Amino acid sequence: MAKRVSMMDGHVVNKKPSPSRVRVAVRLRPYMEKEEDKACVRGLDSQSLEIVNWRNQLETMQYQFDAFYGDKATQREIYTGSVCPILPHLLVGQNASVFAYGPTGAGKTHTMLGNPNQPGIIPRAVRDLLQMTRGENGKPVEENWIYSITMSYVEIYQEKVMDLLEPKNKDLPIREDKDHNILIPGVTEKTINTFSDFDEHFIPASQNRTVACTKLNDRSSRSHALLLIKVQKTQRIPPGRQLTGKLYLIDLAGSEDNRRTGNQGIRLKESGAINSSLFTLSKVVDALSQGLPRIPYRDSKLTRLLQDSLGGSAHSVMITNIAPEQKYYFDTLTALNFAAKSKQIINKPFSQETTQAPVQSTLKRPRDDLENSAPSKHPKKTKTDSAEESPDTSREKKNLQIAALDSAVVERLLKLDKILSEKGKMENKLLSTPKRERMALLKKWEESQLEIERLKEKQKELEEKALAAEARMEKSNNSDFEFSDSSVNESAFRAPLKTRATSTAKAKKVLRVLPLQGVNQNAKEEGIAVVEKKKRKAHAGRENEPSWEMNVRTDLLKNGREKILNLLNNGSIKELKSLQKIGDKKAKLIVGWREVNGPFKNVEDLASMEGMSVKLVTSFLKANILSIVAS
Numbered sequence: 001m002a003k004r005v006s007m008m009d010g011h012v013v014n015k016k017p018s019p020s021r022v023r024v025a026v027r028l029r030p031y032m033e034k035e036e037d038k039a040c041v042r043g044l045d046s047q048s049l050e051i052v053n054w055r056n057q058l059e060t061m062q063y064q065f066d067a068f069y070g071d072k073a074t075q076r077e078i079y080t081g082s083v084c085p086i087l088p089h090l091l092v093g094q095n096a097s098v099f100a101y102g103p104t105g106a107g108k109t110h111t112m113l114g115n116p117n118q119p120g121i122i123p124r125a126v127r128d129l130l131q132m133t134r135g136e137n138g139k140p141v142e143e144n145w146i147y148s149i150t151m152s153y154v155e156i157y158q159e160k161v162m163d164l165l166e167p168k169n170k171d172l173p174i175r176e177d178k179d180h181n182i183l184i185p186g187v188t189e190k191t192i193n194t195f196s197d198f199d200e201h202f203i204p205a206s207q208n209r210t211v212a213c214t215k216l217n218d219r220s221s222r223s224h225a226l227l228l229i230k231v232q233k234t235q236r237i238p239p240g241r242q243l244t245g246k247l248y249l250i251d252l253a254g255s256e257d258n259r260r261t262g263n264q265g266i267r268l269k270e271s272g273a274i275n276s277s278l279f280t281l282s283k284v285v286d287a288l289s290q291g292l293p294r295i296p297y298r299d300s301k302l303t304r305l306l307q308d309s310l311g312g313s314a315h316s317v318m319i320t321n322i323a324p325e326q327k328y329y330f331d332t333l334t335a336l337n338f339a340a341k342s343k344q345i346i347n348k349p350f351s352q353e354t355t356q357a358p359v360q361s362t363l364k365r366p367r368d369d370l371e372n373s374a375p376s377k378h379p380k381k382t383k384t385d386s387a388e389e390s391p392d393t394s395r396e397k398k399n400l401q402i403a404a405l406d407s408a409v410v411e412r413l414l415k416l417d418k419i420l421s422e423k424g425k426m427e428n429k430l431l432s433t434p435k436r437e438r439m440a441l442l443k444k445w446e447e448s449q450l451e452i453e454r455l456k457e458k459q460k461e462l463e464e465k466a467l468a469a470e471a472r473m474e475k476s477n478n479s480d481f482e483f484s485d486s487s488v489n490e491s492a493f494r495a496p497l498k499t500r501a502t503s504t505a506k507a508k509k510v511l512r513v514l515p516l517q518g519v520n521q522n523a524k525e526e527g528i529a530v531v532e533k534k535k536r537k538a539h540a541g542r543e544n545e546p547s548w549e550m551n552v553r554t555d556l557l558k559n560g561r562e563k564i565l566n567l568l569n570n571g572s573i574k575e576l577k578s579l580q581k582i583g584d585k586k587a588k589l590i591v592g593w594r595e596v597n598g599p600f601k602n603v604e605d606l607a608s609m610e611g612m613s614v615k616l617v618t619s620f621l622k623a624n625i626l627s628i629v630a631s
Contacts, residue, residue: 024340025320028070032325048062054329086098094315096247096316101339133231155210155224158270173186228246244354312347564624581624
């Protein structure tokens with residue numbers, strides 16, 4: 001495997017990168033024009049297709065690629081056949097790239113994003129990467145390695161790199177480091193540990209992408225979108241190797257014929273920028289396929305970001321989307337010619353591995369100087385001799401060796417040696433601790449925590465007993481007074497109970513004083529029994545309390561549930577925010593969950609979302625149904 005190792009003092013290439021050809025797949029969009037039966041292209045087998053020759057309608061031209069997917073191919077087939085095989089390269093520190101190319105309206109965005117019923121390449125790739133790095137029950141796949149996954153999402157709009165995760169970051173620069181890696185300084189990076197984390201960041205960012213309506217597409221992409229998934233694999237034990245793999249998922253905007261799209265004004269300016277960047281991309285592909293000395297990567301922002309994917313260090317897959325209708329003939333022909341040239345491009349992937357070089361001390365010890373100056377006087381000792389030598393003898397020799405140095409230097413060296421020796425002993429002690437002893441220590445610590453919790457509970461019980469005894473004492477004292485008026489305010493009897501807000505220290509003090517005041521054990525037990533009886537009575541009252549649903553008519557309850565469920569499945573973010581206890585964040589989470597998992601079957605399905613519990617769903621349902629009934 002080709003590998004590039006990065007040390008602290010520089011970068012070293014161990015082996016030559018192994019060549020890897022750009023894999024090209026073609027996907028044929030289903031026929032959309034029902035009134036026309038004429039198609040200009042058709043598939044022959046799983047790798048080849050043919051298109052009518054525009055010079056002679058009786059002839060056809062055949063193309064062969066790595067894969068051909070007909071109009072009935074599913075999203076799963078495309079992902080499994082072309083994208084899934086390149087994901088394991090990320091775990092060994094190599095880069096991978098997947099981008100969709102084709103004319104506008106050919107289905108590029110559908111291929112990359114998909115819909116809740118048919119997820120596209122992006123959600124499937126992210127989900128598989130999370131499963132590959134986390135394993136079962138969220139544990140790491142490899143015991144001695146730690147995985148970290150981050151995401152960045154940008155768009156290229158009119159030759160400006162815009163941060164979709166943070167829209168305030170506009171016109172970001174593109175740089176190249178000393179190892180020829182392309183990067184975007186200042187771009188936002190979000191850590192993702194679960195697929196819900198990805199949804200939380202990706203769905204709002206996708207809504208920030210620039211789209212517009214044209215005559216050919218209701219939501220036409222007006223920019224090139226690039227999602228970067230970075231996978232870092234770090235070794236827990238020395239030498240602390242780190243492998244970094246990057247996955248580029250790119251949704252290119254389609255080339256446009258303004259005579260058919262009807263673009264005017266700002267739409268015309270956008271299509272001009274799109275066509276210009278795609279023309280530069282075709283020049284880069286021509287230069288790479290012909291082996292020219294200069295590759296015009298820097299002529300556009302798009303080709304600059306694709307420098308790793310085309311002729312760079314990534315395992316690249318290009319999915320060319322085409323349309324079968326006759327009116328898209330020349331767009332289809334141009335896309336197939338571009339794909340045929342891209343198939344000849346050779347990339348050179350390598351593993352990006354970094355490791356920390358051993359730190360060498362610049363201070364030469366005096367002992368080494370003495371050994372180098374007079375090797376015959378200091379013969380090399382065996383292990384037996386060094387074992388028999390006492391610590392006092394070795395310390396005396398060390399002091400003799402540094403006696404010739406300045407006194408201030410000697411003092412500093414001795415202090416440093418002492419600190420390093422103590423630190424080394426502590427580290428060696430920790431490293432030499434057997435696993436069984438560490439487990440025993442952990443178990444003992446857990447038992448001590450449980451004992452602390454038990455003592456806290458016992459202390460709480462003692463405080464309650466003290467408060468009950470105090471209440472009993474106050475009650476017995478107040479019983480000595482006679483009140484002739486039966487309508488005396490009840491607060492006069494409750495006044496002594498205000499002392500229940502006493503602190504722990506006061507409660508303990510009461511326990512020591514009570515025996516001196518003549519409060520016997522029977523009074524204590526009687527007071528505790530009264531408190532327990534009141535608790536049981538209050539608990540029984542709560543259990544017998546009728547549910548809020550019993551107070552609502554059945555038809556109103558059913559009607560309210562249907563309205564809420566309909567709004568959860570069909571409502572926009574603004575409409576969802578009109579519900580009680582639903583804010584902007586939860587509304588976006590509901591829309592994301594709905595796109596991935598489909599419509600809600602009942603309102604209680606909200607509990608399966610992250611951040612929602614059964615108790616919250618019950619409160620949400622109660623508030624909204626009562627609001628609907630009141631209105």
